[in-house]
Amino acid sequence: NxxxxxxxxxxxxxxxxxxxxxxxxxxxxxxxxxxxQLPEEGLKFMVYLQKENxxxxxxxxxxxxxxxxxxxxxxxxxxxxxxxxDSAAYFCASSPVAxxxxxxxQFFGPGTRLTVL
Amino acid sequence: xxxxxxxxxxxxxxxxxxxxxxxxxxxxxFDYFLWYKKYPAEGPTFLISISSIKDKNEDGRFTxxxxxxxKHLSLHIVPSQPGDSAVYFCAxxxxxxxxxxxxxxxxxxxP
Numbered sequence: 001n002x003x004x005x006x007x008x009x010x011x012x013x014x015x016x017x018x019x020x021x022x023x024x025x026x027x028x029x030x031x032x033x034x035x036x037q038l039p040e041e042g043l044k045f046m047v048y049l050q051k052e053n054x055x056x057x058x059x060x061x062x063x064x065x066x067x068x069x070x071x072x073x074x075x076x077x078x079x080x081x082x083x084x085x086d087s088a089a090y091f092c093a094s095s096p097v098a099x100x101x102x103x104x105x106q107f108f109g110p111g112t113r114l115t116v117l
Numbered sequence: 118x119x120x121x122x123x124x125x126x127x128x129x130x131x132x133x134x135x136x137x138x139x140x141x142x143x144x145x146x147f148d149y150f151l152w153y154k155k156y157p158a159e160g161p162t163f164l165i166s167i168s169s170i171k172d173k174n175e176d177g178r179f180t181x182x183x184x185x186x187x188k189h190l191s192l193h194i195v196p197s198q199p200g201d202s203a204v205y206f207c208a209x210x211x212x213x214x215x216x217x218x219x220x221x222x223x224x225x226x227x228p
Contacts, residue, residue, distance in 0.1 A: 035216075104216070105163050106216060110158075110159055111158075111159070111160050
């Protein structure tokens, strides 16, 4: 039973390029969350999606960032015109139902480490 | 505005002894609290959680205690093992499903 999968694991972009991060949730999970971890900090919530719907994007920067979770295929976090400050680890998590199994448990992927040169 | 705080960035414990990791929060509307463990270059792994209606939850070597009046929770690991060496994150959630994380405590268990 595969866990949450993220690719690529490492991504290097030059300033101004686009970054696309992919997340495949665990089998049977229809809720996806994206978090960002800056160096020496905790994880910060970005966006919560269900299939074809954005439920909560209160943590997403207003510009350059977008997320989707189509009916078929992985969830995508897209960063346009990247800047050096976007360098971070981006983690995706999934859960089978809203509120997790019991206490809002979310299961995390290995992350994508984005480096902007 | 840091709603979940882990004031100890690091903790060093001898193998076999108890590890106690602490977490404080400010939002009284939080109703679930979770602990995650993270190794370098990996995603966080769920460890244990507790509902705000309880004051203790135990799973093997891991016990989480919640003191609602003090807005404080702690994770006890007994006995500590070298494989427990990792960064531990406290997280909380409330009306929405998003998790609010603390900044983490790096635990080192030495022989």
